[in-house]
Amino acid sequence: MAHSETITTKQLYRLIVMLILPTALLSVPTVTLQKGGNGGWLSPLLSMMVGVVVFICMYILGKAFPGESLVAYVQKLVGTPIGKIIGIFYGLYFWTSGLIVVREMIGLIQSAVLIKTPLLMLHICIFAALAYMLYCGLEGIARISDLIFILPFLLTAIFLIVSIGSFHKNAFLPFLDKGWSGVIQGAYVPASWFGEIVFIGMLIPAIRTPEKLVHYSLRGLILTTAQLVLVIAVVTSVMGAEEGARSVYPTYNVIRYLQWGEFFEHLDAMFLIPWIALMVLKSLLFYYTGILCISETLQVSQYKILIFPIFMLSITLSIWLFPDKISFREYLYIVYPVYALALQLILPLILLATHLIRSSMLRGGSHS
């Protein structure tokens, strides 16, 4: 399917930052501090490696099949029937990832701001807005990312400046109290967020200047990692590794704690507004790629036809799959990394290996 909508590599770079950062920003300190102790801030550096590997896979495959998306060349690589199954799997993966993002967003809104508002109402409200934005297409999503790109940096800067007075410098001693094994274990769950860069497999054909793809994508990954390292370090130094690991939303807790003098306090809204904007963009991207995957695999002429039914299903599924926060957390930390890494890392590696073997065999055949 030819892409009628196009985006620039700069826009893709912004999308990468805003795809990985928001979920990780809220949940990553808990996981990394639980496993890695006061060395948890190093875990995103290892997780980033997964993102780099996935990107390399997608880049080589995208270059080998120019103008084709992931689900299109998968059918050429492994045959149409298996390719279609993989395409459906990817569609479901992106869809459920979008669903998780919306559920996490609703979870925080409900526990922090709109406590009495029914879950269904929040779902209807957010999915209606998402549906409208999806109808505006990829270019619309990219333009939103241009507008709100500054927000995560502003958020991190405020976070860092205001928290300076509350630092405990001894929180980082002894260095790596749980050792490197803890840091590596702590990198496992965030790796599934970095692996989300697999979405570029669907967007490469829509990029106007693919020659700058490597530069901007790696820049996006490095920037995201730097921000995560910074956020985890701040959480560690303000709350301590033990307390940070116990907290459900450590970053949000630190934001609520921060105060500058007697006048600059209760900064919750300053965190929630940009964070919700980022989460909306993230879910939009997932839904866009998910719907694109399904429509290309099933050869639906226009992906926009699928928006309404998928969103109706999403509302039902979100409430049915995750009726409470406990089941959602279990899913996010235990189930999601397994199947996400399988589709983000293992399957692309298999596809790359298949492509390399196939092309070497073809070359060997032409030589003989």
Next chain:
Amino acid sequence: MKIFSRVFQLCTITILLTTFFTTGCWDYRELDKDTVVDSLAYDINENGNAAVAAEIPNFRSASNSNGSENKQTKMEVVTASGHTFYEAIQNLTDVLPGTLTFSHHRVNIFSESMAKSEFFPNVLDRLIRVGEIRRRTLFFITSDRAENIFEHKIHVSGNIGEGLTGLAQASIEQQYGMKVDLNQFLYEMSTPGIDPMIPRLVIQHTSSDTDEICIFGSGVIRKERFAGWLSGNETRAALWVKGQSGHPTFSIIWNGEKMIVKTKEIHGKIITIPNKETPQFIVKIEWAGDMSMYSGDKEIRFQDTPAIENEISKSLQNTVAVSIKRAQSMQTDVFGFGNALYCKNPSLYKSRFMNNWDITGFPNAKINVSVKSTLLGLGYSLTPPEKR
């Protein structure tokens, strides 16, 4: 067709915006119908049950006044009891017309008996779990009944919550007490080798009708239970060793006359000496400050400063050593010696002292205190008043 599409778009945007702005209506709150808990006092009553007293602002009294009247919001104290503190706090709603709100909950006052009981960890757990409560909420402890604090006054403050917040902030200067919030308390409680302190509220009896409240000394918590009291000087010393600098004044005797010095900076550092048998530490304290008052009539010259510095060092050394001895006898490491050992040699700490540092490690530790004092100035006068 184009007009129809425009109308459709406009309708969609209108519906979306209306939905956005009205979704929060379930959560609407009227300020004067909320019962904002400003301060909470936790105690154990005669039956051994949990008892709470809450200081609550009465917004209605302020909102009923005319614009020209400068009526202050009246504070009311409400009490309740229950089998647990959670239940007791819920029981407050029996006598209050509004919904309890804790977003602006500023102060927690614990009584000694409550902090000694099994209720204390439960209250801590509640404070962390209830999402509304911020980690800025302050901790205080008293040997009186916690509820009694609400009956006394704090000068130049509208209510106890505001007054205690101000007192805690001011105590940073003289360091007879300190400011401890939930975050700081939890940080110290979860850090190996350090026991948290809570500032002590003391009711001072004055000649006037109402007694006054002040912060003096601290209560020490070991393993989520109250372990004992530290005096004002002992609290000061603990803060110095922990590296928290204030601007305390203290007096020394020099040449048989009283001299008061004011601290500009005081920094403490714990140095761990490797020793597998008995833990050994050196506490290095660096003091810098000015002379604030001298009662003698001798003119102080440049040559006198080493002798004055020596006296200051001796005084500080004595204060710190006494404080350490007291803490060792109480088996509570408020200074963080255990933490210094943990940071320097984590494997030794984990293998020998992880669960019993306060009982076997700290009381037997050999600790030397060395103080270096620098007198920065003699103030703006060179000679005592008598000389004039």
